[in-house]
Amino acid sequence: MPIYSEADEMTEMTPVVDADRIFAINNKVRWVGLVTAKGEVVLNQMRPGVQSYSPSELDAEFLRLGPLTLLGVEERYSQYMQGVMEIVVYYGLTVSVYARLGSQVIAISIEDDRNALSEVRAWLKIGRSEFL
């Protein structure tokens, strides 16, 4: 899985994976965001040519605390349920997936497509072990 090379200067604010890699998983992936464990947005990007359904300022504001809070709530069960793999939210138009990825939290928005969702979840499964 191509992440940033060792030659790159990795800081807390460096995205753990770039947007193009996420868009390449499936062409139904619409948007990707990354936020640090401290709630700092390090990536908030639509797929080029795709129009967002929501205002970009709302995306940034949501990204800051939304996925972290959702994961925080569910992780209260982690010790009994062997962790939280990801949270999937089905909207009318799209599906959102939130998961921890290394030191950051990733948020991915996908067209409501079962195959695309499966591919994203499969990528996250591999990604989780890669980023540990």
Next chain:
Amino acid sequence: MSEVPVWDEAKGELRILGKRYAAIDVESLCQHLEALVGVQVAEVIIDNHETRLGREDAARVRQEKPQATLSEIVSHIEKSDRLSGMGITTVTFPETSDKAITVEMSNPVVRATVGAAKSFMFSYWKGVLSVLLGKEFDTNNVIYDETKSLLKCQFTPRPTK
């Protein structure tokens, strides 16, 4: 504007330096939030809120007192902390701007060095300092000295790329 908290029992109103407040049990609120989302996430949620409040208050005070020095504005906000029951806050600036700023709180309302309570005590000042000094800060070395009832935190300038 009154220099002491104004409590109007008939109106059920508490004002500190003109701004309306409600006295709440902060420790209980922090514990409840931590029980809901975990210690780390609760710390981030309160950090986000308090940093924004600190930024807004510092900008407001600077606008209201355009001739005031940095020291005078900080003193005003220290007083606000004291009047609102946070504890006795003292901000100490280093001799050179690349060093850490120290914020000490004597008799703090909450004493935790991690989690929501830590953010409640110090993230407000992170926002204040970022507006007054025009750069971002990280909080480090949060310690509580029980014998002195003193909560202490260092604010280090965030390196710019």
